[in-house]
Amino acid sequence: MTAKYLVTGASGHLGQHVIHHLLETSGVAAADIIAASRKPEQLASLAEKGVQVRRVDFDDPASMVAAFAEAEKVLIISTDTLDRPGHRLVQHRAAIAAAEKAGVKHLLYTSMPEPANSPLLFAPDHEGTETEIRASAIPAWTILRNNWYFENVMMSAGPALASGHWYSAAGDGRIAHIARDDIARATAAALVAAASDKKVYTLTGSSSYTHRDIAAAVSKAAGREITVIDVPVEGLVQGMVGAGLPEPVARVFASIDTMIGIGGLATITGDFKALTGAEPQPFEAWVESQAATFKAMTA
Numbered sequence: 001m002t003a004k005y006l007v008t009g010a011s012g013h014l015g016q017h018v019i020h021h022l023l024e025t026s027g028v029a030a031a032d033i034i035a036a037s038r039k040p041e042q043l044a045s046l047a048e049k050g051v052q053v054r055r056v057d058f059d060d061p062a063s064m065v066a067a068f069a070e071a072e073k074v075l076i077i078s079t080d081t082l083d084r085p086g087h088r089l090v091q092h093r094a095a096i097a098a099a100e101k102a103g104v105k106h107l108l109y110t111s112m113p114e115p116a117n118s119p120l121l122f123a124p125d126h127e128g129t130e131t132e133i134r135a136s137a138i139p140a141w142t143i144l145r146n147n148w149y150f151e152n153v154m155m156s157a158g159p160a161l162a163s164g165h166w167y168s169a170a171g172d173g174r175i176a177h178i179a180r181d182d183i184a185r186a187t188a189a190a191l192v193a194a195a196s197d198k199k200v201y202t203l204t205g206s207s208s209y210t211h212r213d214i215a216a217a218v219s220k221a222a223g224r225e226i227t228v229i230d231v232p233v234e235g236l237v238q239g240m241v242g243a244g245l246p247e248p249v250a251r252v253f254a255s256i257d258t259m260i261g262i263g264g265l266a267t268i269t270g271d272f273k274a275l276t277g278a279e280p281q282p283f284e285a286w287v288e289s290q291a292a293t294f295k296a297m298t299a
Helices: 013-024 040-048 059-068 085-103 123-136 150-163 181-191 210-224 234-242 248-262 270-274 283-289 291-297
Strands: 003-007 034-036 051-056 071-075 106-111 140-146 167-168 198-203 227-230
Touching: 003 013, 003 181, 003 283, 013 034, 013 181, 051 059, 051 106, 051 123, 059 071, 059 085, 071 181, 085 106, 085 123, 106 123, 106 181, 123 140, 140 167, 140 181, 140 234, 140 270, 150 167, 167 210, 167 234, 181 198, 181 270, 198 270, 210 227, 210 283, 210 291, 234 248, 283 291
Parallel strands: 003 034, 003 071, 034 051, 071 106, 106 140, 140 198, 167 227
Antiparallel strands: none
């Protein structure tokens, strides 16, 4: 059964939010949506609503061709393979080729800000994917360059609240991050838009913040002071390794600070409002909504 929209990674956080906004915000009929996942058994609640469910495995091109052939528009949510450097690009290339073979009319992809010449260690995966999309024969495409989620703060907030120290190699660099749900809302809007061209959107919050700004907001919500301590990138890496992270993964996370430090995540755009007609959620409001979680981290 054909459908208007297919969302990969539908069992993940972003995929679930995108489908929620397709159904609830954009008013798309459930039968017009295909939720695709490597683990379709996790999509039973969507199937109960009438959403079509398909198995799609980025390591199985045949599964992608079969599922993509049933959709007019396909959203590729970038895969997460930090433990397998370069494999994400292999998967994305296979997905783009499958979309071409399946005759997809419009392909959408979740990328990152300024992937070209970025110090972020997984940026080449996004840059390479964008290059493949531009070179493809797919009639229309939309690249969504998503800034970091507010929710990513949780990874640093836990250790920082436990110890009172936030170790940062970002200096005075700023980040214009945005709520995951807002990314999903804009992505759903891009899916349903009657676009037939080739566009790039950079989705950001309406303000930017240094690590000191972020730590101060979290401190206030949690009721515990956090001191930001500047360290060199190598010191940040070794600290994460000492805390149990594999060194290759620690270097990827440390490269995020490097990118923030050079301003790679600081640009603020109006693209979220252009797609949704609304302003993105303020970071301060999100922090306040998470106060109970932050306070629990101090226990």
